[in-house]
């Protein structure tokens with residue numbers, strides 16, 4: 001059982017607290033939605049939980065121990081960040097393979113796993129397409145495939161469906177539920193109530209604080 005916990009997180013930026021004492025816990029086998037409108041603090045919370053942003057106060061604990069930023073921690077975690085951070089001059093398959101090769105997966109196996117991950121997100125057969133030639137929604141799904149492909153213990157996803165039409169969004173939410181069902185801990189930041197509705201748990205963020213669910 002994996003537990004990721006943010007305790008009393010405070011993040012200050014631009015002269016104010018953009019996270020102001022937020023506590024949240026996510027567990028393996030469950031899909032947690034972090035819900036809130038634009039600017040409410042979702043990205044900041046996810047970045048802190050991912051260990052990419054050190055909070056000004058509070059702590060992030062993985063299985064009860066503070067994050068250390070170790071390679072082992074990074075290997076256990078898959079991310080989808082806003083902006084996707086794909087390599088535009090590589091093709092879709094290569095972008096996914098990079099994450100696998102970085103975890104020591106041999107080249108041929110990485111190719112197979114990348115193709116399978118792209119297929120899961122509805123991009124089967126598009127491995128050879130240059131990322132810079134893909135639509136925003138397709139790029140978003142390549143980023144998701146890259147996060148999923150190594151079967152990480154934790155998946156932290158910032159608005160992974162924001163550029164998708166309703167049918168594709170629903171398909172992707174189904175994939176996230178499958179990931180939780182295989183035992184992954186999945187946190188998804190979203191402003192989309194349709195996404196939140198399918199999640200096991202939710203927290204609502206407003207102006208950097210948690211509030212009771214809408």
Ligand SMILES: Nc1ncnc2c1ncn2[C@@H]1O[C@H](COP(=O)(O)OP(=O)(O)OP(=O)(O)O)[C@@H](O)[C@H]1O
Pocket residue numbers: 013014018036037038039040041042043044045082191
């Ligand atoms: N480095 C920074 N300097 C100043 N203000 C910041 C900084 N980072 C974030 N903020 C502000 O903190 C607030 C929360 O930002 P955050 O990106 O976490 O919100 P969000 O809920 O993810 O919004 P969106 O869905 O639009 O990405 C916003 O008002 C943002 O302008």
